[in-house]
Amino acid sequence: MQDKVTNILIVGVGGQGTLLTSRIIAKVAVQMGFDVKVSEIHGMAQRGGSVVSQVRYGKKVYSPIIKKGDADIILAFEKIEAARWLDYLKPDGMVIINNERVNPLPVMSGKEKYPDDIHEKITALLPKTTIIDATAIATRCGNVRAANVVLVGMLTAAVGIPAEEVEKAITGIVPAKALQVNLTAFREGLAAGA
Amino acid sequence: MKELMIGNAAIARGAYEAGATVATAYPGTPSTEIVSSFAEFPDVYAEWAPNEKVALEVGAGASIAGARTLVAMKHVGVNVAADPLYSFSYTGVNGGLVIVSADDPGLHSSQNEQDNRGYGRFAKMPVIEPSDSQEALDYTKLAFEISEQFDTMVMLRITMRLAHSQTMVETGAKQDVPMKEYKKNAAKYVMLPGFAKGRHVEVEKSLQQLQEYAETTPLNRIEMNDTGLGIITSGVPYQYVKEAFPHASILKLGLVNPLPQELIKSFAAQVDKLFVVEELEPVIEEQVKSWGIEVIGKDQLTLLGEYSTEYLQQQLGGQPMPPGFNLDKQVPARPPLLCAGCPHRGVFHVLRKMRLVVAGDIGCYTLGAIAPLEGMDTCICMGASIGTALGMEKARGPEFAAKTVAVIGDSTFVHSGITGLIDVVYNGGTSTVLILDNDTTAMTGHQDHPATGVTITKQPTNKLDIEALVKAIGVKNVRVVDPLKISELETALKEELARREPSVIICKRPCVLLPGTPKPNRKIYVDAEICNGCKSCIRVGCTGVTFQDEEKKAQINDGCIACGLCEQVCKFDAIKQTEV
Numbered sequence: 001m002q003d004k005v006t007n008i009l010i011v012g013v014g015g016q017g018t019l020l021t022s023r024i025i026a027k028v029a030v031q032m033g034f035d036v037k038v039s040e041i042h043g044m045a046q047r048g049g050s051v052v053s054q055v056r057y058g059k060k061v062y063s064p065i066i067k068k069g070d071a072d073i074i075l076a077f078e079k080i081e082a083a084r085w086l087d088y089l090k091p092d093g094m095v096i097i098n099n100e101r102v103n104p105l106p107v108m109s110g111k112e113k114y115p116d117d118i119h120e121k122i123t124a125l126l127p128k129t130t131i132i133d134a135t136a137i138a139t140r141c142g143n144v145r146a147a148n149v150v151l152v153g154m155l156t157a158a159v160g161i162p163a164e165e166v167e168k169a170i171t172g173i174v175p176a177k178a179l180q181v182n183l184t185a186f187r188e189g190l191a192a193g194a
Numbered sequence: 195m196k197e198l199m200i201g202n203a204a205i206a207r208g209a210y211e212a213g214a215t216v217a218t219a220y221p222g223t224p225s226t227e228i229v230s231s232f233a234e235f236p237d238v239y240a241e242w243a244p245n246e247k248v249a250l251e252v253g254a255g256a257s258i259a260g261a262r263t264l265v266a267m268k269h270v271g272v273n274v275a276a277d278p279l280y281s282f283s284y285t286g287v288n289g290g291l292v293i294v295s296a297d298d299p300g301l302h303s304s305q306n307e308q309d310n311r312g313y314g315r316f317a318k319m320p321v322i323e324p325s326d327s328q329e330a331l332d333y334t335k336l337a338f339e340i341s342e343q344f345d346t347m348v349m350l351r352i353t354m355r356l357a358h359s360q361t362m363v364e365t366g367a368k369q370d371v372p373m374k375e376y377k378k379n380a381a382k383y384v385m386l387p388g389f390a391k392g393r394h395v396e397v398e399k400s401l402q403q404l405q406e407y408a409e410t411t412p413l414n415r416i417e418m419n420d421t422g423l424g425i426i427t428s429g430v431p432y433q434y435v436k437e438a439f440p441h442a443s444i445l446k447l448g449l450v451n452p453l454p455q456e457l458i459k460s461f462a463a464q465v466d467k468l469f470v471v472e473e474l475e476p477v478i479e480e481q482v483k484s485w486g487i488e489v490i491g492k493d494q495l496t497l498l499g500e501y502s503t504e505y506l507q508q509q510l511g512g513q514p515m516p517p518g519f520n521l522d523k524q525v526p527a528r529p530p531l532l533c534a535g536c537p538h539r540g541v542f543h544v545l546r547k548m549r550l551v552v553a554g555d556i557g558c559y560t561l562g563a564i565a566p567l568e569g570m571d572t573c574i575c576m577g578a579s580i581g582t583a584l585g586m587e588k589a590r591g592p593e594f595a596a597k598t599v600a601v602i603g604d605s606t607f608v609h610s611g612i613t614g615l616i617d618v619v620y621n622g623g624t625s626t627v628l629i630l631d632n633d634t635t636a637m638t639g640h641q642d643h644p645a646t647g648v649t650i651t652k653q654p655t656n657k658l659d660i661e662a663l664v665k666a667i668g669v670k671n672v673r674v675v676d677p678l679k680i681s682e683l684e685t686a687l688k689e690e691l692a693r694r695e696p697s698v699i700i701c702k703r704p705c706v707l708l709p710g711t712p713k714p715n716r717k718i719y720v721d722a723e724i725c726n727g728c729k730s731c732i733r734v735g736c737t738g739v740t741f742q743d744e745e746k747k748a749q750i751n752d753g754c755i756a757c758g759l760c761e762q763v764c765k766f767d768a769i770k771q772t773e774v
Binding site for chain 2: 103
């Protein structure tokens with residue numbers, strides 16, 4: 001097993017389902033025999049605020065939080081959230097952005113503008129940036145709420161963990177009646193990331 | 195087999211394995227999951243107490259009666275429980291008692307960042323601090339042993355970063371711990387001055403023994419490495435130290451009160467340069483300095499917030515922060531906000547419109563203080579709203595009270611608002627109090643409380659009748675309104691504020707996130723022909739309505755749950771509804 005610790009930062013808006021995604025990835029890392037740490041935000045910030053889950057795995061992990069400039073991947077459930085956490089990314093890190101816009105309060109109230117060109121700005125800095133319309137893919141698979149599993153598929157391709165391990169983890173976490181839709185959504189995300 | 199567990203679940207597991215049979219708490223981030231996890235184990239008793247003081251008193255009773263007992267609360271909850279804490283530290287225990295204090299450096303979900311290790315010295319009790327979930331489990335078990343061995347409650351001090359981080363845990367078997375015999379012992383458990391005097395002697399004796407125990411306990415350990423740099427640390431900062439300075443020698447303290455003076459002296463003598471790394475207050479540093487040991491701590495490290503690996507590398511290792519990416523773009527902030535359809539939004543819309551002075555309280559509704567609602571003047575602590583409003587009236591007279599309200603949630607009212615209302619009636623105040631009754635403790639994740647009529651294990655129980663309680667206190671003017679019917683609420687407020695008597699308006703509507711809340715049978719939409727872009731609906735700050743910059747019109751989006759607030763706010767009848 002390699003000594004290197006893999007650092008994944010999952011960011012989004014409270015209520016978007018980032019916690020489920022970090023838990024699936026963490027479960028996979030446990031299945032693979034890694035030491036794993038996950039840091040989550042509970043409480044007030046969950047009420048529509050900016051949220052972050054941090055997953056770290058490797059032979060031995062100390063800190064539960066990722067160092068600035070040390071994330072291998074940022075998975076953003078919302079476009080401007082990717083920008084907010086960009087300082088945590090490694091110089092050669094990768095950004096995966098869900099093409100979803102959720103207006104924060106200052107934009108809703110008209111005090112500030114939503115920066116529509118944020119994806120282009122990030123791509124200019126980081127050519128390895130990918131944007132995906134997870135919501136549209138999930139809807140096509142039969143359930144809009146499976147968008148986070150589409151993103152898990154993208155992430156699986158990006159990190160290079162075995163897809164069957166992830167499917168095993170999803171099977172253990174997702175309720176039986178929603179399983180087929182979720183597995184289809186996962187495979188779509190995986191294909192999009194390949 | 196190892197599994198991932200948040201620190202809070204690991205503490206519950208540790209207490210269960212140690213044979214604890216009673217657990218009590220009032221919910222508060224970041225401590226909530228400790229007792230809610232414990233409640234899921236078989237053959238145990240767990241409860242939500244009305245507040246932390248009662249929780250600790252129930253815990254003290256269970257301990258005196260002979261059971262191993264777990265009591266959990268957030269850091270500011272310990273202040274509420276401080277009265278029994280300082281006396282129970284004299285009586286000591288029968289069955290072991292562990293009190294968890296979940297501190298919140300960085301104020302992720304709190305009103306201050308007090309460092310509760312300070313309680314250890316002040317209340318003369320041992321304080322134990324784990325660094326990950328495995329230690330949370332193991333140290334909780336050991337804490338029960340220490341509690342019984344030294345006849346004292348033990349504080350397990352954690353922080354949000356331990357409480358809500360998942361790390362690998364190997365669970366163990368549940369120990370069979372027989373209930374301790376109950377024997378009447380007034381000299382130990384009745385804190386009359388004469389008896390307490392004798393107990394103080396015992397407390398000092400056991401502290402002396404704990405001091406000796408601290409020197410040899412496995413809770414404290416030295417990881418000897420390069421002797422050029424030595425670091426004394428504890429809790430989660432230990433993890434940052436391990437990453438920031440992998441070659442340093444470390445004295446990791448699991449028992450942070452009392453400190454092992456000899457162990458620290460011998461560690462200090464072995465290293466050339468010594469740091470103390472502790473978040474918040476210099477609790478360890480000041481004691482180490484008082485023994486004449488030269489150490490670097492808060493002169494280079496902040497008293498504020500959480501630490502991190504990169505912060506330690508910068509402050510102590512002289513390494514610059516990673517430069518980051520220059521996006522040439524500031525992104526708008528995303529503060530937390532009330533959910534679409536939240537009943538509190540109606541209340542704060544009306545309070546702002548009426549330009550009232552609002553003494554606020556703690557719950558989701560504290561978000562009514564921020565833009566665009568901005569409907570709150572003060573928020574001090576749990577239950578403070580009513581006393582604050584009365585104080586304002588007594589300082590400035592009843593005319594001021596005629597434009598002042600206190601706003602408090604149902605769970606917070608039961609926690610510590612009742613006595614404030616008694617004061618209003620007793621001392622001739624004329625306050626108008628709004629009890630926002632959403633039938634749950636919403637902010638911490640929907641815990642039940644005495645006025646929901648359901649226990650922690652979802653068993654039906656007596657439902658505290660807030661309306662009857664308020665009347666029994668002596669408030670004559672009590673009315674119940676729907677907070678999302680804003681003209682009704684406004685009328686109620688005008689009438690009650692005009693009275694030179696205390697009034698209570700119960701704003702009753704369940705939290706929209708509560709399971710079982712019915713789906714609306716209507717749909718709200720904006721008639722684009724009529725909308726003139728005045729933004730009145732936008733100013734209620736709801737995520738269900740967006741302003742379209744290009745068209746200069748409001749639009750209802752998928753987040754809407756048809757609560758109808760924006761429809762009532764629109765002066766031009768541009769917002770309409772259809773049945774679905």
